[in-house]
Amino acid sequence: MKTATEIDIQTEGEMPRLHYLNVEIGVKSWLLTTDHKRIGILYLWTILVFFLIASVAAAMMRIELLTPQGDFVTNETYNKLFTIHGVLMVWFFLIPSIPTVLGNFVIPPMIGGVDTGWTFYTPYSTTYANSHVITMAGGVFVAGFSSIITGMNFMTTIHKMRAPGLTWFRLPLFIWSMYATSVILVLATPVLAITLAVMCVERIWGVGVFDPKLGGDPILFQHMFWFYSHPAVYIMILPGMGVISELITCFSRKRIFGYGFVAAASMAIAVLGFLVWGHHMFVSGQSVYAGMVFSILSFLVAIPSAIKVFNWTATLHKGSIYFTTPMLYALGFIGLFTIGGMTGLFLATLAVDVHVHDSYFVIAHFHYIMVGGMVMAFMGGLHYWWPKITGRLYPEFAGKLAAMITFLGFNLTFFPQFILGYLGMPRRYHAYPPEFQLFNVLSTAGASILGVGYLLPLIYFLWSLKFGRVAGPNPWRATGLEWQTPSPPPKHNFEKTPTVTERPYGYSPEEDVDLHLASI
Amino acid sequence: MDKFRLFPPEASTSAQQIDWIYFALVALTFLICIIVFVPIISFAIKYRRGSKADRSNPRVESVLIESGWTIVPLLIFIGLFGWGAVVYFHVENPPRDALQVIVVGKQWMWRLQHAEGKQEINELHVPVARAVELTMTSQDVIHSFFVPAFRLHQDVVPGKYTREWFRATRTGEYHIFCSQYCGTQHSAMIGRVVVMEPVDYARWLNTGQPMESIALAGERLFRERGCSGCHSVNSKFHAPLLEGTYRKPVPLETGEMVTVDERYVRDSILLPGKEIAKGYQNIMPSFAGTLSEEEIMQLIAYIKSIGNQTPSNESAPNEQR
Numbered sequence A: 001m002k003t004a005t006e007i008d009i010q011t012e013g014e015m016p017r018l019h020y021l022n023v024e025i026g027v028k029s030w031l032l033t034t035d036h037k038r039i040g041i042l043y044l045w046t047i048l049v050f051f052l053i054a055s056v057a058a059a060m061m062r063i064e065l066l067t068p069q070g071d072f073v074t075n076e077t078y079n080k081l082f083t084i085h086g087v088l089m090v091w092f093f094l095i096p097s098i099p100t101v102l103g104n105f106v107i108p109p110m111i112g113g114v115d116t117g118w119t120f121y122t123p124y125s126t127t128y129a130n131s132h133v134i135t136m137a138g139g140v141f142v143a144g145f146s147s148i149i150t151g152m153n154f155m156t157t158i159h160k161m162r163a164p165g166l167t168w169f170r171l172p173l174f175i176w177s178m179y180a181t182s183v184i185l186v187l188a189t190p191v192l193a194i195t196l197a198v199m200c201v202e203r204i205w206g207v208g209v210f211d212p213k214l215g216g217d218p219i220l221f222q223h224m225f226w227f228y229s230h231p232a233v234y235i236m237i238l239p240g241m242g243v244i245s246e247l248i249t250c251f252s253r254k255r256i257f258g259y260g261f262v263a264a265a266s267m268a269i270a271v272l273g274f275l276v277w278g279h280h281m282f283v284s285g286q287s288v289y290a291g292m293v294f295s296i297l298s299f300l301v302a303i304p305s306a307i308k309v310f311n312w313t314a315t316l317h318k319g320s321i322y323f324t325t326p327m328l329y330a331l332g333f334i335g336l337f338t339i340g341g342m343t344g345l346f347l348a349t350l351a352v353d354v355h356v357h358d359s360y361f362v363i364a365h366f367h368y369i370m371v372g373g374m375v376m377a378f379m380g381g382l383h384y385w386w387p388k389i390t391g392r393l394y395p396e397f398a399g400k401l402a403a404m405i406t407f408l409g410f411n412l413t414f415f416p417q418f419i420l421g422y423l424g425m426p427r428r429y430h431a432y433p434p435e436f437q438l439f440n441v442l443s444t445a446g447a448s449i450l451g452v453g454y455l456l457p458l459i460y461f462l463w464s465l466k467f468g469r470v471a472g473p474n475p476w477r478a479t480g481l482e483w484q485t486p487s488p489p490p491k492h493n494f495e496k497t498p499t500v501t502e503r504p505y506g507y508s509p510e511e512d513v514d515l516h517l518a519s520i
Numbered sequence B: 001m002d003k004f005r006l007f008p009p010e011a012s013t014s015a016q017q018i019d020w021i022y023f024a025l026v027a028l029t030f031l032i033c034i035i036v037f038v039p040i041i042s043f044a045i046k047y048r049r050g051s052k053a054d055r056s057n058p059r060v061e062s063v064l065i066e067s068g069w070t071i072v073p074l075l076i077f078i079g080l081f082g083w084g085a086v087v088y089f090h091v092e093n094p095p096r097d098a099l100q101v102i103v104v105g106k107q108w109m110w111r112l113q114h115a116e117g118k119q120e121i122n123e124l125h126v127p128v129a130r131a132v133e134l135t136m137t138s139q140d141v142i143h144s145f146f147v148p149a150f151r152l153h154q155d156v157v158p159g160k161y162t163r164e165w166f167r168a169t170r171t172g173e174y175h176i177f178c179s180q181y182c183g184t185q186h187s188a189m190i191g192r193v194v195v196m197e198p199v200d201y202a203r204w205l206n207t208g209q210p211m212e213s214i215a216l217a218g219e220r221l222f223r224e225r226g227c228s229g230c231h232s233v234n235s236k237f238h239a240p241l242l243e244g245t246y247r248k249p250v251p252l253e254t255g256e257m258v259t260v261d262e263r264y265v266r267d268s269i270l271l272p273g274k275e276i277a278k279g280y281q282n283i284m285p286s287f288a289g290t291l292s293e294e295e296i297m298q299l300i301a302y303i304k305s306i307g308n309q310t311p312s313n314e315s316a317p318n319e320q321r
Helices: A027-031 A034-065 A075-110 A133-160 A173-205 A218-251 A259-275 A288-316 A325-348 A350-356 A362-391 A395-424 A432-468 B013-046 B063-094 B198-207 B214-225 B262-270 B291-305
Strands: B100-107 B107-116 B119-121 B125-128 B133-140 B143-147 B152-156 B164-166 B172-178 B191-198 B249-251 B256-260
Touching: A027 A034, A034 A075, A034 A362, A034 A432, A034 B119, A034 B125, A075 A133, A075 A218, A075 A362, A075 B256, A133 A173, A173 A218, A173 A259, A173 B262, A218 A288, A218 A325, A218 A362, A259 A288, A259 B143, A259 B214, A288 A325, A288 A350, A288 B013, A288 B152, A325 A350, A325 A362, A325 A395, A325 B013, A325 B063, A325 B191, A350 B013, A350 B063, A362 A432, B013 B063, B013 B164, B013 B198, B063 B198, B100 B125, B100 B143, B107 B125, B119 B125, B125 B198, B133 B143, B133 B152, B133 B291, B164 B262, B191 B198, B262 B291
Parallel strands: B100 B133, B125 B191
Antiparallel strands: B100 B107, B107 B119, B133 B164, B143 B152, B143 B172, B172 B191, B249 B256
């Protein structure tokens, strides 16, 4: 994507004198900021804290599950641990991760906009310590509003603030996937808010909606919960797919294969994703015929995901492939997402779901999508845009090492859980029969390796803030508009709004570029 | 530790059918992984930066290729859906000759009763090669009755009846798990199914105290709790007679028709004003809180057992007035 404006002046090997990080200083300048880039940074720190707490909870669960008996923590503590792990990871890490950190940071410069237009305060309260239902629901309720507003903000920004010449089919695919995500955020999250509000009304005033003792229907709660929560799964994975499209094309130095199909697949997922919630309820006592409708629709929603995987693979053909850290995460993503997606078909198949429902098979499946997919994409994206965010490069060798450790540790943690699930180990079990021990031990061993894979980047990212090599405006020689500003960008991104005259991803595989990195 | 296993024991007819689909899906997953991973690895090697491979005229779009990798998976998926749906339909619809067992889940145990009256806690004894149907409800939160060896799984929901069935194919002992999170002791809500030879099962069923069958227990309750005071030909109150009504349609005051089934009988006992049969007054008191889940199921079994009778003076209990 070439633009009519010159790249803003940044002297080789030096940080820009004035940028968004140092233009204002002090706590107040951060907390009251209206700069989308600073908001992205605030989100990064917030979700990092939640990720660490939720990871510690997961580690304690894996230690408990080393032995069949419940001997490390009590069953009550174990129940609190998986509740904390689930709520924090889903609502306070996965859902906000790519949209709020990378989305807030890169959407405006990626489309040549000046700022996101309007803004909001860092919205999370620390409700995790209290396991009371109403406080928990309250926290998720508030976070839900953050989701809705984020979605509206992105949709208005993408509609109204694109640079001149940046037509819909010149948009980077990350923007398409964020647009699809925003549609789901705006349409689905209110249903969650309604559900939680109704639940509180029932608990406080005894109005029977879900409680059969009060004349309510507990299955209705499941319908409402999954009407939000299944689309929410796509809120979690679509941004990851967008990041992968950017990484694959940049490090293959080639235009993405089937741009239109990849973009349309995002929108198809957003639409079909609303029609499959009942596949969580095949054994809940809902009608057999409802089960059949939800089953076929669930198979259909797998098609656009498959299209994306095939297009990413085809993009590599005749490319010039650079094995940088972000690319390793992207390739890892494709592998893990493929396995996660295929095992989703097992769950969409009615008869097989009757057996594996609520077993470790389900746990393994959605961790392949959420951790193997989304977290890998988040890490890939964070490494890719880290030079833009901080102005400095992370150490490439340590980055590659961490990516490979994460990939190995992840597989060792979660692959045994597929087998455990088919063997019949139910989820949320604090103690289990002894024949399940072998695979639980393997899983815990994997989790400790995975932990190393996550701690390494934490260390070298912090190190790079001070000691990392100065990146310059465009260390990856990438074509996106966000790479046309200095790193870190100035407060207003572009001194002059750029004009776009070409389709995205104008890479040329035959040209050998030096990325200033130690190459394998 | 037990012996190393990748699959649970296959001990019911549905388990065999479900395992075939599972193996087909595993094979498809391997195939797709080969189709995706082999090109990724070979392109990654062939087109690594600096290699001498030919990179001229790279393709970036092809409607033909896109259609191919859209339509082929679509056809495979429709086939898989159909196979899964057929087996699911079979798994969800019990045969008519099944042995009947009622199951009540509560925090944190399973209470079961055979149609003949034998009661069990956290254990289910069944004969091999006979269909067994479980009619289940919960007296508190949602539980789920899961027997991995039978590939059998059904939520047990308060306020309604769910059912599942199986035909065991080999004798032995198998796990029962609660698989729907139900509170602190969720992972302790486990039990076992004991599959026995028919003769052993008959012997087991007839040991211990003489039993009162579920339907007879229901008949006794029908008298003791005063139901028969109104629901009989000799009653001075105008209440519907229940003989011959089960599985038959009944007109309501609202003009709707309902079929007398487990749900309707249950609701009529607990929420009698909800669906008034045409021509009757809302005069029946609710029995909510005074009958246990087992007692309600026994009353239903009784009404089911008189589903083919016609009302008469002889069949009416006579200790009234």
